[in-house]
Amino acid sequence: MILNASDIVNKAIEFGFDKCGIIPVGMMSEYEVRLEERIEHFPQTQEKYEAFKSFSHLQEDYPWAKSIVICSFWYGRYHIPDELQGRIAKYYLTDGRRNTESKGYQTSVAFEKYLTDCNLQVATDRDFGITALRWAAMKAGIGVIRKNNFFYTEKGSYQYLEAFLIDVPLQYIAESHIKPCAEKCNLCMKACPTGSLEAPYMMCRNTCVSCLTTWDGWDLRAEPLQNRFGKWIYGCDSCQDACPHNKSAWKGEENFPGLNEWGNFFSYSEIVLSDYSWLESVIQPKLWYIPHGKEWRYKTNALNAMLNNYKPNYLPIIKEACNDEYAEVRDMAKWVLEKIQKKNDNSAK
Ligand code: SF4
Ligand code: SF4
Structure with a gap:
């Protein structure tokens, strides 16, 4: 052939x-x-x-x-x-x-x-x-x-x-008619919550939220940028979502297998209170940069987002997390409580 x-x-x-x-x-x-x-x-x-x-x-x-x-x-x-x-x-x-x-x-x-x-x-x-x-x-x-x-x-x-x-020498250079970035555009850099996208084409892996919520940032209490993650708990789309070349790019017309079934039940509170067997069997195979055996990380990331986007109805959930079976979650929850307490004390002054 x-x-x-x-x-x-x-x-x-x-x-x-x-x-x-x-x-x-x-x-x-x-x-x-x-x-x-x-x-x-x-x-x-x-x-x-x-x-x-x-x-x-x-x-x-x-x-x-x-x-x-x-x-x-x-x-x-x-x-x-x-x-x-x-x-x-x-x-x-x-x-x-x-x-x-x-x-x-x-x-x-x-x-x-x-x-x-x-x-x-x-x-x-x-x-x-x-x-x-x-x-x-x-x-x-x-x-x-x-x-x-x-x-x-x-x-x-x-x-x-x-x-x-x-193993065969072939070449096919496809045709595309895509406009380059406008010279003055910097919307993606402005949208980057941690300043990781410091300059055009220059993103620092050490400070990107995508890395800090998956591969790195294992102890968020010691992570100086944790208060800049906003609502993100796994990855970050901010520099893509801000881009004018992505305007209307998301169509959302098809269902991804299994996503709707768990997606509507994955609030911060539900993650923090969730059963480890569910995290292991349903979530880890999907969000697999967090390795099997470290499913507590979904909870510490969610606790961090609760702190960054605090609402009083989170308080009983965070308190309950102080009794989680994993020390990492207990320590994070206690730390979050201390931060909230400090904020409350400061605003009462
Ligand atoms: S993914 Fe998020 S944190 Fe990383 S460079 Fe883009 S906007 Fe910045
Ligand atoms: S927001 Fe989009 S178009 Fe603007 S500089 Fe960034 S990547 Fe280029």
């Missing part, structure tokens, strides 16, 4: 991806330069970014790899329950990477099988990406990276990307 690049691209779209392009692996080399710039600007993040350098030299880990097939899947199609809006990043709510019932997962698996059935050697990393996904997608012409660092197609930034390495 003689396979050409457009056969692969058309098949990706037929399976459910929105856009697709193909680049030679060598086109990733420039990514390292951008990474160095980021490290130079934020030396405190060096350790985190160092690991990404291998994305520029894919043939060291995959000597057989010749090309990267890069595809985008549009998740702006899904309905987000009101309780979750502005509290959990939409990407994580509609995350198809591990959800076998989701269209995104099924599209990815079917496409990988198609590539393999074409007798290609294939490698992918469905969880985190086998290369720098946004950079590869930009090089493949399927969209642009904007000043907020997110990747946009004509449908806005609510897309996730997947890359597949293949």
